[in-house]
Amino acid sequence: MTCMNAFDHNNCLKRYDKVEEMLRVFYDVRLKYYARRKDYLEGQLQAEADKLTNQARFIVEKCDKGLVVENKKRKVMVEELIKRGYAPDPIADWKKRASKLQGLDVLDEEAEESEDEPEPEQEKGKPVDPEKAFQQLKEVKKFNYLLGMSMWMLTKEKKDDLLKQRDQKLSELNILKAKSPPMLWREDLDAFLIKLDEVEEKERQDEASVNKKGSKALAANKKNRKSLMDIIPSENGRRVEPKISEDLIKRIQAA
Structure with a gap:
């Protein structure tokens, strides 16, 4: 195949000879992009x-009163x-950095929320509450993941569960760091081939099931036609006239 035209990664039409x-x-x-994906997943974990x-x-x-x-x-x-x-919310901070690396315009949600909130009415002569003004600062909202935890979170069971989740994330992170971008690509290709085999096998089973049902229906039709042939008079048959005796006729009439 020669003289192929397609769009390249710069979205420009290009001619390919092979x-x-x-x-x-x-x-x-x-x-x-697999290298960028690896960096993204590492930062997320x-x-x-x-x-x-x-x-x-x-x-x-908190529990130790420290x-x-x-x-x-x-x-x-x-x-x-x-x-x-x-540190402030690590996930929110990571999302902001990841968006900047991807070249996206990052909109600070906290800033948007603060813009929606009404400003203190200084012109009406009301004094500004310093505590209320500080609550609207972004620094407070960045620590909501700690200060916003409920009392049920302050238990040994929850602490152990959080540490268990942390260890699991770190284990996933170490496994990911040990892989190269080509390895991630090969893993995706292997998973794709496995899924493709499953889909093709299901299609073969569905096709075989349809063919089997069709064969049964055809056999049933043949059987019905054979049964019908059994009750149709044969072309070579000889008609036998029934004979009724006079004695039988008299007995039927007497009954």
Whole structure:
């Protein structure tokens, strides 16, 4: 096959003289995106593990009385968390960084929410509440994943469950880091071939089932036609006239 025209990765129409040339271009582009996909998944798993670690650590310090958040202003609580090394929501931070790497315009949801909230009415002479103003800051909302946990979260069972989930995420992360982009591609191809075999096998079974039903219906029709032939008079048959005796006629009439 020659003189093939197709759009390349720059969305420009290009002429390809060989199929191999088209596959080579596709391979390079595909491999590049698998590298980006690997970085994306690593960042996602690391962010999820960091969030679970911080939540479990927060529960431990809260239960051990090492961290006291009761009867404190939000600003003081946030400053205490930052001083102790707690990071803002790792998943939200990772999503923002991932969007920037992908070249997308990132809209800060928290900023949008703050824009929707009414501003303090200073022109009406009402004093601005510093605590309320601080609550609208993004720094507070970044720590909602810790300060927003319910009392049921502050249990040993929940802490152990969070640590178990954290270990699972870290295990997945280590496995992913040990793989190269071509390995991820081959795994997807292997999974695709397995699924393709399953679909084709199901199609063969469906086709065989239809053929089997058709064979049974054909056999039934043949059987019905054979039964019908059994009751049709034969062309070579001889008609036998029934004979009724006079004695039988008299007995029937007498009855």
